[in-house]
Amino acid sequence: MSLRGRTEQVAPALGAMQVLVVTCGKTYLAIPGAVVRGVVESAEAIEARIISLFGESCRVTDLAARLGLPPSPATPDARIILCGEHRAKQAWQVDRAIGLTDVDLQRITPLPPHFAGVEQSWFTGLFLFRETVALLLNPGWLLSQPMDAFIAQPQIEGAVADAPAAASEQPVAVDAPITSPPPKARKKRPARKTTTGDDAPLDVLENLVLEESTDVEDGQAPWADA
């Protein structure tokens, strides 16, 4: 199980917003970096659909399903995006995490007025991203989804009972709900630029200080696609 979290902030350039770009099917979605607390790639956690965040168990919700997008087949690229702000927290499953990027605020345009439904509250705008478009998710909507709605989702109850609580003094640590080797000592990695599996380079999660992971080799960008 990967142990990842953010313990320091790197401010994006002035007039820019840092976002984590993910995909659900063919749809590119951007999550404001300010609410991203970590990225988990554990197949066990994804299968269990439950994860411990801030010492409390948190059910994993399929973002595509919540948005009414068609389901995608499960792939090893699936990730859980941990989001939190103040007391609100959510864990969202996505098909793939592309990486962090800074978006010039002037490049973000509102959703066209033709979209006249509740979707206007799901997205705060959209912007050109690579050869396509990314939809900027409203962090308020992301964090305000009622937990009751998650109960209907399939889960492995035992995973909750086995989950060790995360240390409260580690505000962004993500721990393993399923038995995993004890984490090694934290090793701060220097901020770097790397290339994801796609053509364009991205500043991939530069502001995340990664904890040593049991399933990621040194030098590998664990949150990015190979």
Place this chain on the structure above:
Amino acid sequence: MLRTAKHHGQTPEKAKPWSLVIFSVGGKRLAVRAEEVGGVWPWPEAMPVPSLTPYINAVVRRGEEILPVFDLARLLMVQVSQRSPFCLVARRQDGPMAVCIDPSVPTLHTVDAQAVRPAPAGSTDVIGFCSVGAEEVPIYSWAKLGQTPADQTQQVA
């Protein structure tokens, strides 16, 4: 002072003919007024957008421009050919929209205004019908597309 021909009891000017763009969606021929068409390009790949707005559930990108997609095929309950469809840009008051149409080049027709038969009352999308050859083709209005009769009543109110 300017006076209209009517005030002088003269013959009113003949109504202008309609310029119509005729195209097909899933094999169905339909028309829109030429001034409501912003162009036709090859269909770019659309990105689905989660949406509860009827028939509007994707965007396409053309250069720096992002257009919402109106799913006219779904409204007509047909399927557009997946092989090299075209993108018709629909001009609307709230901004342009992209409409996926069959891969046959739209044609421009001019019809006499008096030859346009009005749509029956209660018709939400179609504003009239015209004859092209032996075929009667419905004339759509983008402004009314996807609206329910209730929407239209609200707008009037």
